[in-house]
Amino acid sequence: MRIDxxxxxxxxxxxxxxxxxxxxxxAGVLVLANPEGTGAVVTFWDTxxxxxxxxxTGFYAEVLEKFTTIFRSPPGRGRYExxxxxxxxxGVPAPHP
Incomplete structure (x- = not known):
């Protein structure tokens, strides 16, 4: 299943x-997307x-499992400072509760 x-x-x-x-x-997240339908998610942590x-904790694996059918290519993971x-x-929308 592919979605927009x-x-x-x-x-x-x-x-x-x-x-x-x-x-x-x-500490927060950025979700980046382009018109071609690819993107990246950058999460921020205190440490x-x-x-x-x-x-x-399995959180990352659970998220990948939940969304695996919408990825156009295999997801990757890296750690950066x-x-x-x-x-x-x-101009950035505030998160809704």
Missing amino acids: TSTAVRLYEDEVVPELRRQPGY AEAAETAGG VAFAELPTA
């Missing part, structure tokens, strides 16, 4: 983000340990 990008983002926001918010150390813990950031403070 806006539907995939809405599913992620409705089904995954509430679970992310329950993970200790979760590297919090990110590893969330990945080790923020070396520089300048993020917008206005």
Whole structure:
């Protein structure tokens, strides 16, 4: 089953983000998409340990399992540290409860 990008983002926001918010150390997320239907999800954590813990609890595997049918290519995972950031403070929709 393939779905359009806006539907995939809405599913992620409705089904995954509430679970992310329950993970200790979760600090935020960026969901990036392009017109060709590819994208990336960048999650932010208070510490590297919090990110590893969330990945080790099965949370990451559960998310992949839930959304595996909508991926156009196999998902990947990497760990990076923020070396520089300048993020917008206005014009970004606030998360809804």
